[in-house]
Amino acid sequence: MDEKRIQHAVREITDLDPSLKPHEAELRVFITNMADVRPHVPLDQHFVTSLRARLMLAPRPQVSPFMNLSAWAFRLAPLGAVALLLLMIAPPYYQTGQYEFPDPTADPRILEINVGSEVTQTARDARQSELMRYGMGGDTMIATEAESSMDFKGADADTAVDAYMGDGGGMNPYMPPTDDQGNAGGETDIAQMSVVPVEESGAENSLSSEPSRFLTVSPQKAGGIIIIDSVTAEVPGFIVIYENSETTYYVGTSGLVGPGTIRDVSIVLERPAPAGAIYYVRFYADNGDASLHTGNDTIERDLYGMVRGTPLLIE
């Protein structure tokens, strides 16, 4: 406590309690000595960074959509809802004398897109189309795979799904496509399968809060090697370690892994990971050339086209 603060503290006390004014010198001595014997606080920086990392990895508290509404907003909300409903009903009523709700069976917007050379897609509702715009058609790891709603010429929905998971429909980039007679054909270009290229959708670098569905990781000791507990993927790919939540620069990659389950995958880092850091682990599906190129290989995304990544705590 510096001299100025001590003087200020003494003055405050004597202003509050004038009876202590004759003892100002004693007060000053006491406060000075109390300040002098203040214990040194052993704040360990490793503790600070580790705790911060653990907190950032903890599940986020649930956000209630009503948390920030004031009490008055709560009371007025029902009135607002009624007013809105009246506004919706009134104009048609006054025009026609009776209100007709829109026909829920009206034809939805139909979108036909050529996917590959043999498949056409029919979107049954706007939501499905929107998923396709992000290059994601369903809960699968490859951005351009089809949904169950896809119609294949001469095939049903189940066949459509199987086509992407097996080798029957020829859409698996790792298996040669087949024609109607089951004969192998040419390879299908993944890029042609997107309705809207991912780069144009703007989702290419948007980060999801969801971790990878294929990777299992445990906290690691600080150092130059990361060991991935397991990777379970349906297609071959690469495990890539990023030193932050962004996808701008990675510090380590695995060799080609999968398909199937592989345990204890070791990845050597470009530089040792410091204690307290949080790295992010992502999975890229190989485009068939068995070589990692983040521009060509397909990064794992969620249903909304946002990049999945599993946080990895360095202890």
Added chain:
Amino acid sequence: MDDDAQYALAAQQGDSKAFGILYDRYIDKIYRFVYYKTFVKEITEDITSDVFSKAYQKINSYNADKGTFSAWIYRIARNAVIDHYRTQKKTVPIEDAFDLGEEDRTAETHDALLTLGRVKEFMSSMTPRQREIITLRIWEEKSYREIAEIIGGSEDSAKMAFSRAMRDLREKCGPLALLFLTIFLAPHALPFKDFS
């Protein structure tokens, strides 16, 4: 709405980075606050971890209309210390969570321990509230407004409590006690600082 409240609001919306900023601002303050009540590094780390975990999980319970974020997190910290002593020392009155940790200072020099004992003697003559106010004012250099936010009450009541503590100390120990404090403590101030 102050800066902290804006970050707290963002954290309530799910922005963990905003909570990280608040963490960076308060980790040192909360750690010190807890350490001055426990004087044991390991216990301080446990309680501090508990404070920030609770703050993160219950961030939605913070209401900027009812007080500052600083007051809110300090209240969590005070309660965490009380809970710790409630589980550790059930025979000790809860408000008397005051321990200069003498039993953990066996490695200290004889003089340092003697000085520690003297400080404790003077501090133990005060009420827990007076002790807390003096610690917050002198050791943590908090303003009376901040003290009032932490312990509750108004700024004026915090000032009055501090001046009363000074008067009571002087009355109980007499003017010579303060002189003794000067003679005795001053030469030992430096070694007393290294508790870790």
